[in-house]
Amino acid sequence: MSGLDQKADLHRYLQAAREALLWKLDGPSEYDIRRPMTPTGTNLLGLIKHVASVEAGYFGDTFGRAFDEPLPWIEDDAEPNADMWATADESRDEIVGLYQRVWAHSDATIDTLALDAIGHVPWWPEEHSAVTLHRILIHMIAETDRHAGHADIVRELIDGAAGLKEGNDNLAAGDQAWWENYRSQLERSAQEAGRDGDVPLPSQ
Secondary structure, eight states: OOHHHHHHHHHHHHHHHHHHHHHTTSSOOHHHHHSOOSTTOOOHHHHHHHHHHHHHHHHTGGGTOOOSSOOGGGSTTSOTTGGGSOOTTSOHHHHHHHHHHHHHHHHHHHHHSOTTOEEEOTTSOGGGOEEEHHHHHHHHHHHHHHHHHHHHHHHHHHHSOOOSBTTBOOOOOOOHHHHHHHHHHHHHHHHHHGGGTTSOOOOO
């Protein structure tokens, strides 16, 4: 496979992960896309803000092609986790627009450089900071897919919506009753496995 074909394949997987993550914002209210759904505060809009910030750095600063918009929430003096949530003043459209502008900037880097082009990740230890575009593409695919998975669970907790992407949910066919029965089957199996005493069984 040629380097060009490899790059096209990697780019396609990155774009699919981006779109899967962004799709999870379709539908819920402003409150729901911001509400913390886990003890560590994971929320839909914050995931977009975080991935946009990370991607801007990996395809920007790493290759001397800095993204030209300020991202104050990732500066050294920002409060911890400032990139993981959106303030009330930061709208959905602003965060989505930022992410899409980051895509365009990243895509220009991907199109311009060869897969074996060398860059340096400023926030990695010096002895590990030298990277190729090939490695950064793989890194960002993994990063984006990881957070798309987080978004899958968060969205399902919010309103029950689930699936891989529009037009292809990649889920087993079944109506609400089927899914309720399926979940009950899993619960029964878990209880049986817990009979050694680590999981209390419900009273009969």
